[in-house]
Amino acid sequence: MTVNSENVKLFTEKAGLVSAIVSEVSSLDEAFQYTIDLCGKKEACKLLVSGCEEGLSAKAGALCETKTGKTIAAPALNKKQFSSLGKLCSENGFDLLKDGLRKYLGGIDIGFTVVDHGIAETGTLVLKSRSEELRIATMISEVHVAVLPKSKIVGTSYELESFLEECMRAADYTAFITGASRTADIERVLAIGVHGPLELHILLLEDK
Numbered sequence: 001m002t003v004n005s006e007n008v009k010l011f012t013e014k015a016g017l018v019s020a021i022v023s024e025v026s027s028l029d030e031a032f033q034y035t036i037d038l039c040g041k042k043e044a045c046k047l048l049v050s051g052c053e054e055g056l057s058a059k060a061g062a063l064c065e066t067k068t069g070k071t072i073a074a075p076a077l078n079k080k081q082f083s084s085l086g087k088l089c090s091e092n093g094f095d096l097l098k099d100g101l102r103k104y105l106g107g108i109d110i111g112f113t114v115v116d117h118g119i120a121e122t123g124t125l126v127l128k129s130r131s132e133e134l135r136i137a138t139m140i141s142e143v144h145v146a147v148l149p150k151s152k153i154v155g156t157s158y159e160l161e162s163f164l165e166e167c168m169r170a171a172d173y174t175a176f177i178t179g180a181s182r183t184a185d186i187e188r189v190l191a192i193g194v195h196g197p198l199e200l201h202i203l204l205l206e207d208k
Contacts, residue, residue, distance in 0.1 A: 001151035001207045007120040008204065011153050014123030018179025020200045028114075031147045031203045032085045035072065035112055036092055038143065038201065044070050045109045045142050071104060073097045073141060074112040075133035085112070101136040111141030111197065115177075117160055118153040118202075125177040125202065126160060128167055135173065144197040146177070151207045 012022045025031045074085055075098050082098060089096040097104065113134065117126040125146055129135045138144055154160060167174045180200045 001149070003150045003207055004153065004155070007153045007155050008150050010120040010155075011118050011123055012204070014120065015118075015179070015202055016123070018123055020123060020179050020202050022202045022204065024206070025147070025203045026206045028081065028147065028205070029084065031145070031205065032088055034201075034203060035085070035110060035145045036088045036094070038145065039070050039072060039094055039110050040092060042070075042109060042143065045107050069093060069095060070109045071095045071097060071107060072110045072112060073101055073104070073108045073133075073137040075099060075101065075131060075137050076113060099133050101133050101140070105136070105140050108137065108141040110143045110145055111137035111139075112145045112147075113138055114147040114149075116152065117163065118148045119155075119157050119160070120153055121156050122178055124157075125175075126163075127175045127177065129173045129175045130170075135175070138175065138177070138197070141197050143199045143201065144177075144180075145201045145203065147203045147205050149205045149207055 015022050023034065025034060070093070072085070072089060072094055074082060074096060077085065077098070082096070086096045094109075097108070101108065113127060115125045115127045118124065119126065125148060127134075127138065127146075129138065138146075164174065177200070180197055
């Protein structure tokens with residue numbers, strides 16, 4: 001697989017301009033450890049547990065119980081990869097989720113994905129997201145950690161024409177992700193994390 005160093009450099013620059021945190025990793029195991037370290041440093045997601053001390057209905061109380069610690073969601077990993085990340089999570093007291101994410105809509109600390117492509121001119125990630133679990137992991141988590149193989153970075157969106165045509169033939173949901181979620185709809189004041197993760201961490205993976 002060919003890596004275009006100019007595309008990698010431009011992607012890193014453009015992604016940084018939209019508040020993405022870009023780092024390089026040499027392996028998926030290194031990406032797993034990065035995610036574990038990041039989860040260890042952040043405060044636990046408080047959305048579900050906030051208010052759980054109040055007098056709640058049985059249904060609301062059950063919802064609070066679904067969030068007892070830090071949670072990482074990685075629905076698209078294969079069995080071996082999920083097991084490797086799961087071992088690290090267990091050692092650190094984190095929960096690792098693969099499915100059933102609707103039960104954790106307000107309590108996912110980190111969503112972990114391996115994306116399909118990156119677009120250098122805009123610092124954009126492209127992710128085929130037919131799975132609802134994958135869409136939840138990338139939109140509801142407080143932090144999104146995305147692994148991007150360097151060989152998958154193209155110069156412009158036009159270079160993904162055949163890939164996108166294939167996605168449309170299969171009626172796929174394809175996400176274009178550029179930086180952390182942001183909006184200025186409310187009195188023209190920039191707000192981060194309103195429609196998605198507060199942080200986007202992009203790990204550029206060395207191709208073997």
